Amino acid sequence: xxxVVQSPLSLVVHEGDTVTLNCSYEVxxxxxxxxxxxxxxxxxxxxMLTSSGIEKKSGRLSSxxxxxxxxxxxxxxxxxxxxxxxxxxxxxxxxxxxxxGTGTSLTVIP
Amino acid sequence: DAGITQSPRHKVTETGTPVTLxxxxxxxxxxxYWYRQDPGHGLRLIHYSYGVxxxxxxxxxxxxxxxxxxxxxFLLTLESATSSQTSVYFCAISERVTGELFFxxxxxxxxx
Numbered sequence: 097x098x099x100v101v102q103s104p105l106s107l108v109v110h111e112g113d114t115v116t117l118n119c120s121y122e123v124x125x126x127x128x129x130x131x132x133x134x135x136x137x138x139x140x141x142x143x144m145l146t147s148s149g150i151e152k153k154s155g156r157l158s159s160x161x162x163x164x165x166x167x168x169x170x171x172x173x174x175x176x177x178x179x180x181x182x183x184x185x186x187x188x189x190x191x192x193x194x195x196x197g198t199g200t201s202l203t204v205i206p
Numbered sequence: 207d208a209g210i211t212q213s214p215r216h217k218v219t220e221t222g223t224p225v226t227l228x229x230x231x232x233x234x235x236x237x238x239y240w241y242r243q244d245p246g247h248g249l250r251l252i253h254y255s256y257g258v259x260x261x262x263x264x265x266x267x268x269x270x271x272x273x274x275x276x277x278x279x280f281l282l283t284l285e286s287a288t289s290s291q292t293s294v295y296f297c298a299i300s301e302r303v304t305g306e307l308f309f310x311x312x313x314x315x316x317x318x
Contacts, residue, residue: 141306
């Protein structure tokens with residue numbers, strides 16, 4: 097059965113800490129892995145990864161995909177309170193469809 | 207921001223009544239989706255569309271139907287709402303065959 101599993105389920109850190117969020121997937125006809133940030137409303141797009149080993153960066157956020165071991169990580173350095181959110185990963189498969197994980201809830205304490 | 211509008215944004219209804227949620231896009235994207243989001247389940251696909259009058263079922267399609275008569279509009283209908291359909295419903299669009307999803311603001315439906 098196709099699935100996407102995120103860990104940890106929740107995380108509480110202090111401002112300035114670095115966090116690593118994990119996403120493993122088992123999806124038939126995998127095409128890409130996407131990360132989203134959700135703050136009490138619509139998820140907003142962060143990254144799309146299609147190739148193994150190539151890191152994508154946006155400011156303090158970065159992500160990488162390992163297609164051999166079937167996982168991706170999202171790193172956030174020097175965390176800020178504005179990073180508090182639920183982070184979702186999604187695996188895209190044939191036909192432009194997506195399986196989502198249940199998310200990691202990140203709380204950053206001042 | 208992608209031009210996606212969902213309506214209504216909030217609705218309370220009673221068991222057994224029909225409900226229609228509307229998703230309107232101004233981006234002319236081919237793919238449109240309806241997801242529901244529930245605690246512990248994340249986002250689950252209800253139905254999706256890959257063109258006008260072209261729709262298909264997702265993993266939780268029972269009790270839902272959709273229609274897409276124009277590129278810009280994708281309607282989700284609950285023919286007879288049940289309490290298990292209390293959820294937050296998100297519409298999403300995709301701009302190309304392989305690409306990221308852009309989400310609407312969500313519609314919170316409560317079925318009493």
